[in-house]
Amino acid sequence: MEIRELQYFVAVAEELHFGKAAERLDIAQPALSRSIAQLERRLDVTLLERTSRKVALTEAGGVLLAEARSILSAVAAAERRTQEAAQKSPRVVLAVKTGTAGDLLAKVLDAYRAEPDAAEVELLLCEAHQHQRLLLSGQADVALLHLPFDPADGLDTEVLFTERQVAVLPTSHPLAGRAQVRSAEVAGLPDLPMARWSRPDGSYPDGPGPEVHNLGQIFQLIALGRATVVVPESAAVDLRRDLVTVPVVDAAPVTTVIAWPAQSRQRAVADLVRVATRV
Incomplete structure (x- = not known):
């Protein structure tokens, strides 16, 4: 062929x-x-x-x-x-989901920048589920994924950390003052339907909640009283003042990993992975 x-x-x-x-x-x-x-x-x-x-x-x-x-x-x-191998200055393209991993990302980039042979790191902000395609197509060299939500077939990964999930609610909502909630309580709110994230194939699950693509979009909808969402705790670190997070005690933990194509042999990628796991 x-x-x-x-x-x-x-x-x-x-x-x-x-x-x-x-x-x-x-x-x-x-x-x-x-x-x-x-x-x-x-x-x-x-x-x-x-x-x-x-x-x-x-x-x-x-x-x-x-x-x-x-x-x-x-x-x-x-x-x-x-083509990049022939360039005098190596470059690494790091794909990150818009609005996530801010604190971790800053620490990793600062630590990697201090490496003696550090390459230039170009950030590629993307939407949910795009990382795998960007890596396998060569548009990105390395990415931060959140398992089990992001597909990782065909990729090598190293675990960075695991965290709990939280519900994001308007500060005025009755559940906003709770120390914790359960998944069924959040999913059953008649006034705040769960936002619907796209699947890897681009389709959306059925439901009354709005279709969303990134955290900035969903946070605005929550502030307007149109939806709610359950996300990894780190995704809500820099939350706007009119929103609050409440731990969801029975939600599955989320693991953040750094991923790269299985066939990658780039020294700069290996160095960035080593620094990320150390940080």
Whole structure:
């Protein structure tokens, strides 16, 4: 299989429409159709079921889509890291979820900066569940993840710390003065529905709460009395004055890890990981 064929197949598999995929790739639709048909003949399998109304992935097509994404991500990562290896000044891209790990991040960066051969660290702020894709595609070299919420397949990790979870509430709410609450109490609030975070595939669970992408957004909604959320305690360190946190005693603990692609051989990444685990 050729890289170009995989790129074409991924476009069709994601769009499930040959016309839209051709526009995305900036090629003619007949050429795209011929390329997919040639790929199916070479593999001797049907990758896409085509009718006059829709295009659907077969089971074999679903397998190839996952594999092709992984291959294309690895190729992109190899290109970027090879180019960076030729630069005189090494650089490490660290992906961090917006609004999280502020205190830890500052300590890690300060400690790493003091290393004799420290590389330049570029921060890449991202939304929930984006870290894995950024690492595997080569857009980031290392990331801070929160387990079990962030996917970590294909990544190596080192544990930094484990913490409890807290509910974030308006200071005026009846539960705001409690020493602790239980998950069922927070989830059952009729006036403050639980905010809904996106899943790794971009979809949202069903529920009455608003769809959210980052902590800044959810904190504003909570202050307006529109939602509540349960988050790791460190995510609410710099909380605005009109909000308060209450420990959720039966919520599963959250473990913060530093993660990097399993195939990474960058000395700067290894040094940053070593410093982070020490801090």
